[in-house]
Amino acid sequence: MADTAELKLPNWRNEELSYNEILEKYPSVSPFVILKADILRRGFTLTEKAKEHFDDSIYINAINNSEKDFGAVITSESKAPVGLLLRDGTAIGCSTNQNEGIRDPYVIDYVDDKFVITDQGEQIEDVDFWRKPDYYGKLTSKGNPMETVLTARPRRLDVFSANKYCNFWGRGEGCKFCSLGPAARFYRNNPEAALADPDEIEEAVVEALKQKGRFTTICTTAGSITTGDKLFDDEVKMYSEIYTRIRRHFKGDELRFQYVASAFDKEQLIRLKEATGNIAFTTNLEVPTAELFEWICPGKAKDVGYEGWKQRLYDAVEVLGKGNVNTQIVAGADLVQPNGFKTENESVEAILKLTEELAQHDVGVVANVWGVVSTIIFKNFYPPSLEYYTKVFSGVNDIQQKYGILTYFDDYKRCGTHPSSDLLRD
């Protein structure tokens, strides 16, 4: 069964500015990035004709993608792209069920021998899908399909199943917007089974990089592991085991592959850097105020705290350098009631205020569109208007550019999840 949002907004077209109206009101913001934000917000569906032409020997089909094991891409469609690609190279990581049914989705059709994005019959843009890389379908030495340990974006390799369990979720203190954490329930009684095999990851990475010109980087993320001699030590150990294996296949002392992890302390980061050589680090604050952090991210708040999390970001810059450290804000989750901001403008102001504060410490910020599915705690809420997202993404990018915090490891080509950092290229 597909995981879809439960809330519907039948009158949204009358209550919000449309894509075209936003383009007119914000003429200096990329139309491609605005379109991406709107697709992430509204989702998309394929016409029967588009499904007929969606060739899953060429494109990645969500039904075959291992990310479904971690809750991100679960769909009932037999043919469903895991992501879209626009003419300018903008990648949109979005399954057909993201925010499905809250607002009318965009419709992808097949017209004049090409796929096109349409809305109410109007052709908006040409579109392509994420292509299947050569290593998909090949097996690890343990007999598992390589795509079950290493998934592909258009230009990035993802180790998103390094640990499918999250200790915060395991103790009932998971982040309330998160669609990945609920998968933890499958591993509550056996967290060890949630850990990927570093040897298999290594094998898959080596095979994937035989395809010349396809991949620019590797990103690893996982559920938080709070155990160890001190907080997060076992998580540090997990990343260390993965990247020490990957490191031996690359020349040079430093790797610029990204790990999106818990807020490690300075000693842990130094240890990780020395063991792996890897320096691109993301640890997510998620929301723009301490009060919301305590409500929305109770596990993180209890173990580290909001100010503690920020301090660890500042420490990370000391260890890893400016441009190598950033944090993500899940824009829109801070508007959930009863404790969230009462207006969209209050949220925009708070996010930009936090972005400026972090920028003064050389910490980068990326913002994304919140995706609602039925498995999350905040399942009865919805992502805000397109105008809200346009303000957030352009405002965050303006601050990044002003302070020269160029976290290219999270840009349109390497990541593609965050419209704010897609704007970095202009």
Add this chain to the structure above:
Amino acid sequence: MAYPKINKVELSDTVKELLKSKDAIKVLATTDKHGEVHAVFKGSISVNDDGNITLIEVLESSQTNRNLTHAIWFNRHVSVLLKDSAGNSYQIKGIPYADHTVGPEYEEVYRNLTEKNPDADVAGYWEIIPDEVRLETFKERLQEEIETLPILGHADKDFIG
């Protein structure tokens, strides 16, 4: 709206040959978001089977790459200047249609380039739809102006004393 509304022009065989020529001088002129002009020699400029201009941008952070991005985002023109060894020159204006950064065509470009220069990279394999072609050869342009706007010339040219 982002969808490009471009009145594509068909390039003549002469222009296509010049675009493909390795001996021609090829210049790409773009503008940034503030309207500042930026021109570079771009030997990789060519033409594909669809009659669109193609070029390889090797540097992700280059001003050219930023300007091409700005042009594709906001439907702004870029200009390609061509000149052959005989002095014939053309200006082609167009709007970027695609920045290919993935796919078989891109990977072929990447492999070909990195086989020649292992340190090089391919930031984007750009495709530009031409919507205007002008013959810029001096002799041709001079004759055109004399015929269409004779008032613009100096009086002494026709002065017989």
